[in-house]
Amino acid sequence: MKIKEAASRLNTTPRTIRFYEEKGLIQPEKGENDYRYYNEADLWKLQTILALREVGMSTSKIKTTLQDENEVRKYLNMQRSALYEEWLEIKDMISTLDQMLEQPSFSQKDIFTLSNHLKDVKQKRKSWEDQWNFDSQAKDYDKSLKRSGFRFNVHEFYEEALGSAVGFVKPVEGETGLDIGIGTGNLAEKCFESGASMIGVDQSEEMLKVCGEKHPTIDTRHGHFLALPLMDKQVDFIVSSYALHHLTDEEKLLALQEMDRVLNDNGRIAIADLMFEDEEQKEAVMDQFEEEGNTEAIFAIRDEYYGLRSQLSGWFEQHGYRVEVKRLSDILHVVYAVKV
Structure with a gap:
């Protein structure tokens, strides 16, 4: 023609x-x-x-x-992530305006406070960056998960942590689950063995590539905790392992809001991560490492953002979740929350 x-x-x-x-x-x-x-x-x-x-x-x-179909898919995946971030910003702006208009009267201070909150959320979503270069770790990630041989071994109870997370959420056939910080797909694999469909989100393209090669049935999506590339109430359960501790305490709370947004009514969340019970236990553990001269442990903890189990549990309880917890070691815990 x-x-x-x-x-x-x-x-x-x-x-x-x-x-x-x-x-x-x-x-x-x-x-x-x-x-x-x-x-x-x-x-x-x-x-x-x-x-x-x-x-x-x-x-x-x-x-x-156009010379490589995989490149097209990679770009579209990243573009989808960017569009979701823009959509979330618009939702935040509308919510802020609604809060202003719902008040019978408001002062310049009220407007300033709400607009600053909006600006702060936008900044958090856009400013997060991978300080640990996970792209470079992707190819050999599974081989590097040694369970022993280190003075400070964060993966000592790795399989137990993943098993506990799956045991809590109990995926069933026909459900849709989300694995945030999916990495190479080890936790998601345990979930879809039960027949659930899995969506995997990660900011590392190389991790997503390895995950896709290992588990082609997983719907892998570029994104991160603070701007999940999903619509509201899209999944029945959420799991995450060894990922949330890469966020600051303030960012963790925003991440929980995002999980709540995409989770269905009566949905479940299981987070297996590096964290302390509370501030008191954190100080005790750090003091112990100091006494032992375990500089490896001290450096590793300070290099990341090990959270507090009490903070996560408290947020979930304040937002209408029923919470259960499981301690696997001084630094490894599982937090399970059910939306009620």
């Missing part, structure tokens, strides 16, 4: 198609009088180009990614 017919089929203009030809994105056959002729493969490629432009991809990036 000629360019006008192709443009009509794709709901675009001949000028647009010529532009993509000039950029080298498509090379249709040319017949007599130098007329361009487009076959079905050309139309498919043009439709892909138009779709990628619609979600914000540059023409130079399209040219590169």
